[in-house]
Amino acid sequence: MLPGGRARAATAPTRFVVMHVPEGMWTQAQKPTPGSTNLGTLFAPLQSYQSKMNVLMNLDIKSRDKGPGGDGHHRGVVHMLTGTEQKDESNAGGASIDQKIASKIGAGLPFASLQFAVRIIYADTNARPIWSGPGKVMPAMQSPFDAYSRIFAAVPAPSTPTAPKFDLRRSALDYALAETAALRGRLGTTDRDMLDTYQESLRDIERRLGGLSTEMTVGCSKPTLGASIDVKAEPNYPTIGRLQMDMLVASLQCGLTRVASLQWGNSNDQCTYSWLGVNTLGHDMSHNNNNCDADGSKKAKVFNWYAQQTKYLLDKLSAIPEGDGTMLDNTVVLWASEFSDSMSHSCNKLMWTMFGNAGGYFKTGRVIDCGGRSVNDLHTSLQNAFGIADTTFGNPAYCGGALPLT
Amino acid sequence: MKQFAVVSRTWTKRVSGSICGLMLAACTGSVANVGSLDGNQAGSSENPSVGSDSSDNKGVPGTGGGLGGTKQALCTTPEVAAAPMRRLTHREYGNAVRDLLGATANVPAFATDTQSDLFDTMADQHVSSLLADEYLEAAADLGEGISDVNALVGCAPAASSEACTRDFIARFGRRAYRRPLTSDEQARLSALYDSTRSASDAATGVRAVVIAVLASPHFLFRPEWGAGKSAIAGALNASPYELAARLSFLLWSSIPDETLLEAAKAGKLSTKAELTAQATRMLDDDRARNANYHFYEQWFGISLLQTAAKDASVYPSFNDGLRSSMLEETRRFVDHVVWDEDAKLATMLTASYSFVNKSLGLLYGVPAPSNDQTYVQTELNPDERSGVLTQASVLAAYAGSNESSPVKRGKWVRTRMLCQDLPAPPANVPALPEIEAGVSTRERFAQHTASPACASCHKLIDGLGFGLEHYDGIGSFRTKDQGKPVDASGALVNTDVDGTYVGGPELANVLANSDQVRDCAVTQWFRYSQGRREQSADACSLQALKKSFAANDGDLRQLLLDLVTSDSFTNYRAPG
Numbered sequence: 001m002l003p004g005g006r007a008r009a010a011t012a013p014t015r016f017v018v019m020h021v022p023e024g025m026w027t028q029a030q031k032p033t034p035g036s037t038n039l040g041t042l043f044a045p046l047q048s049y050q051s052k053m054n055v056l057m058n059l060d061i062k063s064r065d066k067g068p069g070g071d072g073h074h075r076g077v078v079h080m081l082t083g084t085e086q087k088d089e090s091n092a093g094g095a096s097i098d099q100k101i102a103s104k105i106g107a108g109l110p111f112a113s114l115q116f117a118v119r120i121i122y123a124d125t126n127a128r129p130i131w132s133g134p135g136k137v138m139p140a141m142q143s144p145f146d147a148y149s150r151i152f153a154a155v156p157a158p159s160t161p162t163a164p165k166f167d168l169r170r171s172a173l174d175y176a177l178a179e180t181a182a183l184r185g186r187l188g189t190t191d192r193d194m195l196d197t198y199q200e201s202l203r204d205i206e207r208r209l210g211g212l213s214t215e216m217t218v219g220c221s222k223p224t225l226g227a228s229i230d231v232k233a234e235p236n237y238p239t240i241g242r243l244q245m246d247m248l249v250a251s252l253q254c255g256l257t258r259v260a261s262l263q264w265g266n267s268n269d270q271c272t273y274s275w276l277g278v279n280t281l282g283h284d285m286s287h288n289n290n291n292c293d294a295d296g297s298k299k300a301k302v303f304n305w306y307a308q309q310t311k312y313l314l315d316k317l318s319a320i321p322e323g324d325g326t327m328l329d330n331t332v333v334l335w336a337s338e339f340s341d342s343m344s345h346s347c348n349k350l351m352w353t354m355f356g357n358a359g360g361y362f363k364t365g366r367v368i369d370c371g372g373r374s375v376n377d378l379h380t381s382l383q384n385a386f387g388i389a390d391t392t393f394g395n396p397a398y399c400g401g402a403l404p405l406t
Numbered sequence: 407m408k409q410f411a412v413v414s415r416t417w418t419k420r421v422s423g424s425i426c427g428l429m430l431a432a433c434t435g436s437v438a439n440v441g442s443l444d445g446n447q448a449g450s451s452e453n454p455s456v457g458s459d460s461s462d463n464k465g466v467p468g469t470g471g472g473l474g475g476t477k478q479a480l481c482t483t484p485e486v487a488a489a490p491m492r493r494l495t496h497r498e499y500g501n502a503v504r505d506l507l508g509a510t511a512n513v514p515a516f517a518t519d520t521q522s523d524l525f526d527t528m529a530d531q532h533v534s535s536l537l538a539d540e541y542l543e544a545a546a547d548l549g550e551g552i553s554d555v556n557a558l559v560g561c562a563p564a565a566s567s568e569a570c571t572r573d574f575i576a577r578f579g580r581r582a583y584r585r586p587l588t589s590d591e592q593a594r595l596s597a598l599y600d601s602t603r604s605a606s607d608a609a610t611g612v613r614a615v616v617i618a619v620l621a622s623p624h625f626l627f628r629p630e631w632g633a634g635k636s637a638i639a640g641a642l643n644a645s646p647y648e649l650a651a652r653l654s655f656l657l658w659s660s661i662p663d664e665t666l667l668e669a670a671k672a673g674k675l676s677t678k679a680e681l682t683a684q685a686t687r688m689l690d691d692d693r694a695r696n697a698n699y700h701f702y703e704q705w706f707g708i709s710l711l712q713t714a715a716k717d718a719s720v721y722p723s724f725n726d727g728l729r730s731s732m733l734e735e736t737r738r739f740v741d742h743v744v745w746d747e748d749a750k751l752a753t754m755l756t757a758s759y760s761f762v763n764k765s766l767g768l769l770y771g772v773p774a775p776s777n778d779q780t781y782v783q784t785e786l787n788p789d790e791r792s793g794v795l796t797q798a799s800v801l802a803a804y805a806g807s808n809e810s811s812p813v814k815r816g817k818w819v820r821t822r823m824l825c826q827d828l829p830a831p832p833a834n835v836p837a838l839p840e841i842e843a844g845v846s847t848r849e850r851f852a853q854h855t856a857s858p859a860c861a862s863c864h865k866l867i868d869g870l871g872f873g874l875e876h877y878d879g880i881g882s883f884r885t886k887d888q889g890k891p892v893d894a895s896g897a898l899v900n901t902d903v904d905g906t907y908v909g910g911p912e913l914a915n916v917l918a919n920s921d922q923v924r925d926c927a928v929t930q931w932f933r934y935s936q937g938r939r940e941q942s943a944d945a946c947s948l949q950a951l952k953k954s955f956a957a958n959d960g961d962l963r964q965l966l967l968d969l970v971t972s973d974s975f976t977n978y979r980a981p982g
Contacts, residue, residue, distance in 0.1 A: 070827070070828075088530075088939075089522065089523060089827070089939070090520070090522030090523060090528070090530065091522065091530055111535070112535070113535075115536065120518065121710075121713045122518075122521070122709070122710060122713075123518040123519065123520050123521055124520065124521050124522070125522070127518075128520070132534070135530055135532070136532050136534070137520060137532075137534065138534050138535070138536070139517035139518060139520075139534055139536055139537065140517070140536075141517070141536060142517075142518075149543075150536075150539050150540075150543075168546055168549060168550065168602075168610075168613060168614050168617050169542055169543075169545075169546045169617070171598055171601075171602065171614050171617075171618060172542065172545055172546065172549075172614070172617040172618040172620075172621045173542060173621065175594065175595075175598060175618035175621065175622065176542075176618065176621040176622055176623065178594070179591075179622045179623055179624060180623045182590075183623050183624065183627075183629060186629070186631070187491065187629065188980050188981055188982055189981075189982055190488075190490055190491075190981040190982055191490060191491035191629065191981060194490070194491055194493070194532055194627070195491070195623060195627065197532050197533055197534065197535075198532075198533040198538055198623060198626070198627075200535070201533060201534070201535040201537075201538030201539070202538060202542075204535055204538075205538065205539060205542060232713060234715060270713065270714070270715065271715070272715045272717070272807055279717050279718075279719070279807075280717065280807055280808060281715055281806060281807040281808075284806040284807055284808070284809075
């Protein structure tokens with residue numbers, strides 16, 4: 001049953017990708033039926049990945065209603081990948097699973113992780129699933145054009161063997177690092193913590209300015225972008241999404257990072273999906289029975305569209321050979337939303353799907369009823385797959401050990 | 407081919423609490439523990455209450471005086487709360503760079519600032535790895551983009567360590583760091599200039615200095631240390647330069663000017679009269695108008711309208727021109743009330759006029775200029791409009807794409823005007839029926855108040871939002887909704903002005919007479935200015951501010967002068 005088998009695990013690097021979809025992922029009518037071979041209409045575009053995925057049904061975000069925080073929708077986003085109570089009204093109380101994994105497998109890479117997003121309209125807590133630690137949100141790049149300059153600037157073009165020069169940046173960086181170190185010694189713990197993230201980021205830049213090793217960029221091709229377009233204009237949403245996925249996959253392929261996330265819109269969904277003929281705000285649809293429930297409903301169209309986007313990402317990963325398999329085999333893509341069905345705004349009975357097996361770590365090809373286990377237990381499994389031996393993730397009160405996925 | 411195995415497995419069995427009980431608990435008791443899945447909800451269902459205006463469990467002076475469940479901490483001994491180090495907001499960065507390099511400096515867009523508790527000035531802004539990259543790129547672009555280096559320096563930099571460059575480094579550094587450079591800093595920047603000049607040329611040396619300063623944590627953050635023991639136990643006085651920066655960031659969203667830095671140097675920011683004199687001077691500057699509006703724009707939350715989508719089949723008249731007209735109307739209105747009128751909160755909430763261009767004239771049904779570029783102060787129908795609450799910007803931002811939204815608008819009043827937090831909605835919220843001809847929005851939303859499961863929370867929300875049902879999803883006044891006469895009767899509960907009312911103008915009038923709303927305005931300004939939520943140690947500062955604001959009949963300009971002389975502003979306490 002193991003695609004490729006466990007023995008193949010060693011050579012290629014493993015990677016972790018989060019694909020976040022706003023406001024739920026499926027209608028009741030689209031779900032697989034546990035105990036039957038009926039996968040449901042949601043997975044229709046993903047038929048070819050059946051053997052490489054696990055559908056995890058009935059996971060709960062158990063911390064969601066505990067501790068400080070604003071309305072439940074916002075809490076769901078902050079809690080879904082952190083699995084712990086918030087620090088205060090607006091901030092997560094711990095690192096999200098991708099960031100914990102990045103701190104393990106991202107060390108020494110040009111980017112410990114990369115965050116991509118499509119059209120974030122406003123930036124309160126409902127736009128913040130990714131946290132590097134308590135109170136430390138990781139905002140996402142919203143423009144693939146800016147992302148390109150940031151990520152691929154240091155990657156040498158085939159004709160020029162050396163990285164571009166950054167003289168004045170270099171001296172400013174040295175100066176800022178020296179000032180940061182001096183200032184740090186004069187601050188108390190709280191303020192020092194705030195400064196440390198800047199210092200760490202400066203060191204990352206320092207490493208990149210030092211030039212990338214050829215090992216990193218072998219077999220790597222910079223993505224092509226085309227002409228610049230307005231990243232906030234709704235009609236461009238599908239195009240921006242694809243370009244961001246192109247950037248994401250190319251950064252993995254070039255060895256620039258091993259952890260990435262793609263966030264589609266605000267989780268309080270501000271998109272009307274005009275190109276699908278839906279023309280209703282995603283959030284308003286969620287609060288409306290007839291828009292949500294049935295197959296063929298507006299929400300079902302939206303969810304199916306996101307399934308097609310997930311397929312685009314998986315197709316790209318599968319097109320890159322690695323060892324005797326593809327990059328997808330060495331990756332885990334977690335396709336997730338803060339809600340189970342959109343209409344109820346419930347953070348219980350979630351159905352999340354993981355694709356790939358992290359180099360043979362996970363058994364795949366199953367629909368699994370998690371029976372109300374906590375998302376923390378999935379995160380425990382994920383961190384274990386990436387070499388973190390901890391037996392809990394987030395708040396241990398919501399942990400019951402890793403899920404039996406291996 | 408591998409078979410797709412479908413496994414149905416239950417690993418744990420758990421008994422979930424009754425959904426009904428869960429939902430009923432959602433608006434009772436303390437905010438911190440609502441909706442727990444194990445049935446351990448705190449609080450009593452007999453005395454439903456919303457949260458106080460604080461996240462501090464020790465209790466603080468709530469704005470909701472007398473509200474059930476709101477803890478009150480009274481001012482006993484003057485204290486101040488710790489002031490965490492803040493990073494410049496993107497707006498502050500942009501203004502500061504233009505003050506340093508000139509109005510034409512090309513400031514890039516950064517990864518969006520977060521808006522915790524409504525405001526971008528909150529001290530939880532940190533520098534993510536993305537933002538650090540953007541800072542360094544921006545600094546390099548700005549430094550390389552200086553068009554006339556000699557003009558910036560004020561002389562022709564040439565020889566190593568000569569007076570021209572030395573003075574520039576001291577002056578530029580002092581302005582950027584909001585305090586004189588230390589001798590070490592001066593020496594390091596001079597060395598950077600010298601080494602760059604010898605490798606390249608003098609102008610490049612200056613650019614290198616500018617880029618380094620803009621990437622320095624002393625520019626990007628606002629570290630404070632205080633100076634000298636304060637009369638308040640456990641606190642220090644904020645130093646003169648720290649006060650100068652606090653004044654300029656609050657009143658201008660930027661760095662101090664030379665006048666303010668000179669006042670700090672001369673020790674002329676130590677008394678309330680001196681602070682008031684500087685603040686008064688600063689409020690006369692155009693920079694104050696822009697900075698001030700940024701507070702109101704965030705308090706009223708209208709920037710949401712910048713990107714809000716509207717269904718063209720329902721609102722064919724809505725387009726980007728109307729959108730920007732609505733935003734501009736509110737900006738002009740707020741500016742007018744604060745700077746050209748009496749600056750009273752009540753005027754903000756009840757003014758019978760607004761600023762109208764051609765598009766808005768059509769929307770409001772009043773005579774208007776013949777183009778969209780001209781805005782004229784115009785009396786609106788007082789039965790339809792009253793102050794900011796009934797302006798199209800707020801009403802359109804807090805609505806659906808194809809309908810009004812009593813819930814969004816009710817929540818707007820409850821959280822933004824009354825400073826009350828609402829707890830999380832429970833899981834498994836039943837959905838609303840689809841929009842249907844012959845069934846009004848109110849009738850569909852009435853489910854919330856009809857169902858006991860929803861009512862405990864929604865009576866706190868819907869009673870405020872239903873009163874605004876005369877306004878459709880783009881803020882047009884309507885007497886019918888889906889063919890039915892609009893019922894805009896509403897009820898205020900859990901406020902100091904409880905009772906029934908009908909329609910927007912009456913609601914605005916009730917709010918304008920609420921002590922709770924008046925106190926809330928102070929709380930919002932306090933959060934914005936301090937960059938954090940209020941805590942129990944703020945009790946005395948807040949009480950004094952609220953008292954003065956009440957005595958001044960809700961004067962929003964005077965409130966700024968009170969803020970900059972308050973203990974919380976003039977003292978410094980280090981965080982742990």
